Amino acid sequence: MARFNGATWKPIPTNYTAGGQDSVHGVVIHIMDGSYAGTDSWFRNSRAQASAHFGTSRAGQLCQWVDTANRAWAQAGGNRAWLSIENEGRGGDTLTDAQLSRCAEVLAWAHKTHGVPLRLTTDPNGRGLGYHGMGGSAWGGHTSCPGSRVVAQLPEILKRAKAIAGGSSPAPTTGSYTVKSGDTLSGIGRALGIKWQTLAQLNGLKAPYVIRPGQKLKTKASAPKYAPFPGEAYFKGKPNGPLVTAMGRRLVAEGCSAYSSGPGPQWTNADRESFRKWQRKLRDAPAYCDGWPGKRQWDALKVPAV
Numbered sequence: 001m002a003r004f005n006g007a008t009w010k011p012i013p014t015n016y017t018a019g020g021q022d023s024v025h026g027v028v029i030h031i032m033d034g035s036y037a038g039t040d041s042w043f044r045n046s047r048a049q050a051s052a053h054f055g056t057s058r059a060g061q062l063c064q065w066v067d068t069a070n071r072a073w074a075q076a077g078g079n080r081a082w083l084s085i086e087n088e089g090r091g092g093d094t095l096t097d098a099q100l101s102r103c104a105e106v107l108a109w110a111h112k113t114h115g116v117p118l119r120l121t122t123d124p125n126g127r128g129l130g131y132h133g134m135g136g137s138a139w140g141g142h143t144s145c146p147g148s149r150v151v152a153q154l155p156e157i158l159k160r161a162k163a164i165a166g167g168s169s170p171a172p173t174t175g176s177y178t179v180k181s182g183d184t185l186s187g188i189g190r191a192l193g194i195k196w197q198t199l200a201q202l203n204g205l206k207a208p209y210v211i212r213p214g215q216k217l218k219t220k221a222s223a224p225k226y227a228p229f230p231g232e233a234y235f236k237g238k239p240n241g242p243l244v245t246a247m248g249r250r251l252v253a254e255g256c257s258a259y260s261s262g263p264g265p266q267w268t269n270a271d272r273e274s275f276r277k278w279q280r281k282l283r284d285a286p287a288y289c290d291g292w293p294g295k296r297q298w299d300a301l302k303v304p305a306v
């Protein structure tokens with residue numbers, strides 16, 4: 001399925017099940033109870049019978065040992081449906097600030113790539129960000145992994161992942177899924193965090209919803225047509241980017257130009273004056289015609305997504 005390009009790819013030759021990641025319900029946090037280098041070499045030893053998809057060092061290195069198409073051997077009965085991150089440290093440690101960020105990056109990526117919802121879970125049958133001990137004996141009985149002090153840090157990982165992912169957009173996924181033998185539409189939907197009805201609709205499937213192995217299913221609607229409102233503070237920060245140009249072009253098209261040149265990517269007073277013209281065109285009350293875009297006014301302008 002996938003490798004995270006934010007992680008150093010350090011494939012291990014053994015200790016995983018090729019093609020065995022049946023679904024991705026979430027990300028499980030572990031503590032190595034050892035060092036980053038030591039864990040890396042142990043996972044290359046076939047006697048270990050253990051691995052993880054990702055690893056972090058206390059200094060903030062991040063590696064990926066196992067492609068997420070493959071089942072890492074990190075939490076016994078939880079392996080088939082969960083990705084794993086091993087973190088350098090001893091039992092009872094907290095994760096370093098850098099490790100919290102690396103875990104958040106993996107979680108945000110898993111959200112984007114595998115539709116993992118950005119929430120905490122303590123349910124081995126749930127979805128989201130979890131930890132090894134929550135699986136109890138079915139997950140190998142490692143109730144002290146990663147330890148209560150790390151479990152207390154999970155909300156911080158979640159918070160950072162949300163910031164990376166850009167808020168609470170609906171769980172996006174990769175654009176397509178190739179049907180495997182034995183798949184059902186509802187099973188695929190559960191694995192990807194998409195309603196099966198949505199999958200059917202995206203792919204023009206009608207009852208009895210027949211799918212065949214090898215068939216490629218669309219798992220994502222085409223990109224939204226219009227750019228979402230980036231927030232008033234975005235404009236007040238004098239942004240420089242393609243969104244400003246796209247907005248300017250729409251203002252010009254609406255006959256709301258105060259530009260003597262442009263529009264261009266750098267937010268200037270001409271952008272503000274042009275937007276003020278748009279606010280007046282919307283017949284907004286004077287208090288709302290200050291040149292700073294508001295959400296309703298922005299949405300009405302229908303700025304193409306950039």
Ligand SMILES: [Zn+2]
Pocket residue numbers: 029030031074132142145146
């Ligand atoms: Zn563990």
